[in-house]
Amino acid sequence: MSAKSENLFMVSLKDAAAGGAVALALFGVLIGMKAEVASGLGGQLGIEYRWAAVAIAVAIVFGGRLLLNLFVWKTDKPVTATAKGFLPSAKPLAKLGKYAMPVFLILAVVLPFLLMSAYGSRGSRQYLDLAILVTTYVMLGWGLNIVVGLAGLLDLGYVAFYAVGAYSYALLAQYFGFSFWICLPLAGILAAFWGIILGFPVLRLRGDYLAIVTLAFGEIIRVVLLNWYDFTGGPDGISGIPRPSFFGIEFERGPGGFADTFGLEYNSIHRIIFLYYLILIMALVTNFVTMRLRKLPVGRAWEALREDEIACRSLGINTTHTKLTAFALGAMFGGFAGSFFATRQGFISPESFTFIESAVILAIVVLGGLGSQIGVVIAAVVMIGGFEFFRGLEEYRMLVFGLLMVVIMVWKPRGLISTRMPSITLSGKKAKGISADLVQEGHG
Amino acid sequence: MTASNHLLEVRNVETHYGKIIALRGVDLTVDRGEIVSLIGANGAGKSTLMMTICGTPQASSGQVIYDGEDITRMPTHLIMRKSIAQSPEGRRIFPRMSVMENLIMGAEMAGNHDLEAGLQRAFDLFPRLKERRNQRGGTLSGGEQQMLAIARALMSNPRLLLLDEPSLGLAPLIVKQIFDAIRDLNQSDGLTVFLVEQNAYHALKLAHRAYVMVNGKITMSGTGKELLAREDVQAAYLEGGRH
Numbered sequence: 295m296s297a298k299s300e301n302l303f304m305v306s307l308k309d310a311a312a313g314g315a316v317a318l319a320l321f322g323v324l325i326g327m328k329a330e331v332a333s334g335l336g337g338q339l340g341i342e343y344r345w346a347a348v349a350i351a352v353a354i355v356f357g358g359r360l361l362l363n364l365f366v367w368k369t370d371k372p373v374t375a376t377a378k379g380f381l382p383s384a385k386p387l388a389k390l391g392k393y394a395m396p397v398f399l400i401l402a403v404v405l406p407f408l409l410m411s412a413y414g415s416r417g418s419r420q421y422l423d424l425a426i427l428v429t430t431y432v433m434l435g436w437g438l439n440i441v442v443g444l445a446g447l448l449d450l451g452y453v454a455f456y457a458v459g460a461y462s463y464a465l466l467a468q469y470f471g472f473s474f475w476i477c478l479p480l481a482g483i484l485a486a487f488w489g490i491i492l493g494f495p496v497l498r499l500r501g502d503y504l505a506i507v508t509l510a511f512g513e514i515i516r517v518v519l520l521n522w523y524d525f526t527g528g529p530d531g532i533s534g535i536p537r538p539s540f541f542g543i544e545f546e547r548g549p550g551g552f553a554d555t556f557g558l559e560y561n562s563i564h565r566i567i568f569l570y571y572l573i574l575i576m577a578l579v580t581n582f583v584t585m586r587l588r589k590l591p592v593g594r595a596w597e598a599l600r601e602d603e604i605a606c607r608s609l610g611i612n613t614t615h616t617k618l619t620a621f622a623l624g625a626m627f628g629g630f631a632g633s634f635f636a637t638r639q640g641f642i643s644p645e646s647f648t649f650i651e652s653a654v655i656l657a658i659v660v661l662g663g664l665g666s667q668i669g670v671v672i673a674a675v676v677m678i679g680g681f682e683f684f685r686g687l688e689e690y691r692m693l694v695f696g697l698l699m700v701v702i703m704v705w706k707p708r709g710l711i712s713t714r715m716p717s718i719t720l721s722g723k724k725a726k727g728i729s730a731d732l733v734q735e736g737h738g
Numbered sequence: 739m740t741a742s743n744h745l746l747e748v749r750n751v752e753t754h755y756g757k758i759i760a761l762r763g764v765d766l767t768v769d770r771g772e773i774v775s776l777i778g779a780n781g782a783g784k785s786t787l788m789m790t791i792c793g794t795p796q797a798s799s800g801q802v803i804y805d806g807e808d809i810t811r812m813p814t815h816l817i818m819r820k821s822i823a824q825s826p827e828g829r830r831i832f833p834r835m836s837v838m839e840n841l842i843m844g845a846e847m848a849g850n851h852d853l854e855a856g857l858q859r860a861f862d863l864f865p866r867l868k869e870r871r872n873q874r875g876g877t878l879s880g881g882e883q884q885m886l887a888i889a890r891a892l893m894s895n896p897r898l899l900l901l902d903e904p905s906l907g908l909a910p911l912i913v914k915q916i917f918d919a920i921r922d923l924n925q926s927d928g929l930t931v932f933l934v935e936q937n938a939y940h941a942l943k944l945a946h947r948a949y950v951m952v953n954g955k956i957t958m959s960g961t962g963k964e965l966l967a968r969e970d971v972q973a974a975y976l977e978g979g980r981h
Binding site for chain 1: 843844
């Protein structure tokens with residue numbers, strides 16, 4: 295053993311011993327003594343001592359800290375670098391991004407038929423439900439991508455607009471009997487309106503401060519929905535939300551229904567397939583609009599705003615308008631997705647719009663690579679699909695899930711797809727993606 | 739010179755940051771076709787004056803007149819669409835966007851739609867940018883970024899170019915290149931330039947006229963040559979500053 299490694303061992307041992315001592319002090323009380331109603335003392339409180347458990351806990355802390363010190367914390371090579379060695383190189387993924395778009399699209403379009411032929415109409419239902427869920431999150435991710443990925447405004451309360459969209463439809467249907475097709479644009483407009491309402495007070499804020507305010511806004515919406523019992527039904531939610539029709543043709547058994555009109559045999563899967571295509575089209579519209587806007591002055595202004603607000607002002611960009619359009623558009627797509635959610639579920643309550651939803655959507659955007667549309671798709675499939683996939687692991691599911699996120703971030707710190715296509719090049723030349731590898735972290 | 743020859747006129751401007759006063763009654767003019775430099779130490783208020791002209795922060799009293807129009811209370815984005823362009827302090831290019839996109843950002847909001855001509859002019863002025871046009875702004879060197887910042891400002895086809903410390907953190911050779919380019923723009927295109935600099939030697943040498951700012955006030959003014967020759971200016975700003 296060389297002098298250096300011996301020294302490392304001694305330092306690690308000392309550190310581990312200190313950790314063990316702290317653990318002993320804490321666990322001695324926390325684990326070692328348990329207040330109990332002792333049976334032998336006639337119902338009085340007694341203390342049960344569990345020194346063996348304390349010894350095990352302290353040993354785990356000591357041993358764990360020693361091992362971590364020796365092999366992770368104090369090694370010359372950081373563990374993230376070691377972990378990177380086990381993962382495949384990120385390079386092929388950039389190429390994958392190029393072909394992924396058409397492949398994903400074709401796959402998405404033929405998916406219901408693939409599932410039907412593989413599992414039959416009964417067996418494919420759960421997979422279709424999952425596909426609908428994933429696509430909903432893709433749409434939400436794309437919507438949030440406008441705000442966070444393009445305009446660089448960290449929004450932790452995106453679920454508020456999802457909720458506004460869902461409740462807009464549910465309430466309009468309940469009070470006025472409006473159909474889904476009338477409510478869909480209304481829900482989008484209302485959500486965009488709320489986006490502007492939120493946008494105004496937070497125009498001066500950026501980064502962490504903005505995140506906190508949007509977080510609060512998300513909670514305010516949820517709490518209002520929860521407590522305004524007369525109007526929203528509070529925690530009971532709203533049930534019996536009308537299902538969407540196929541342009542006026544209901545998905546019902548019997549004459550005049552969808553199956554009857556098109557000469558098919560009635561099957562409840564028809565509605566599920568219709569819902570799937572509905573959300574797929576809505577998501578694709580979101581993507582199309584975003585991609586178009588990126589190539590227009592307003593889209594470039596969003597990206598410029600993300601990069602440097604002061605420079606934007608020096609170039610004559612109205613930062614107020616730019617931020618508000620980003621908020622409003624992002625919120626609008628959230629609202630569309632929300633009304634789809636309401637019509638699909640048939641029942642909504644404030645429980646569906648908690649902070650964790652915002653966090654999941656944000657995680658999809660960040661893991662996918664801020665500003666990358668295809669990255670959002672991959673991240674949504676991995677996150678939402680993966681979450682369902684690991685259902686068999688029961689209580690370890692969250693652990694696996696968390697670990698997966700850490701691994702992705704170690705492997706690709708800027709998200710799965712960090713290559714950015716320039717929105718414009720010299721006339722006639724094909725756009726080439728610019729890798730993020732050479733740009734300092736946090737600067738791109 | 740007649741009053742109508744002033745392209746930019748700053749009249750008795752005071753600017754406050756909260757309760758702290760940064761500019762204490764500044765008077766200054768920039769005539770058409772001139773290069774005017776403003777020199778001063780750190781914290782003298784040079785950049786504050788530059789930003790007050792652009793409307794962020796707005797002057798608490800006094801007037802800023804551009805081309806005969808009072809722009810003192812105008813919002814920044816409207817000022818910047820008035821044939822005024824600024825290359826801000828610290829360059830502030832868009833690091834994730836390509837060089838091309840950076841340049842186009844300069845043209846778009848000012849309503850200059852002749853992109854081809856604008857790009858041609860930028861690439862003629864700084865050929866290095868043409869080589870790097872598809873690179874991310876953030877991957878450029880400091881000097882190239884400064885070139886990009888100036889080229890981006892020029893994309894709006896301005897009549898008045900405001901430059902805030904273009905020599906900041908650059909090697910002497912690059913500084914010379916940048917200043918040569920500014921002189922060139924002034925001579926060939928008749929562009930009016932207002933320059934804020936700490937690098938007093940270069941700034942005074944380049945300028946037709948110059949001002950010295952101390953503690954939020956203009957303390958001296960004259961032609962660049964005059965100020966360069968003055969002993970008090972040399973003692974305060976030029977000791978060891980000559981590259």
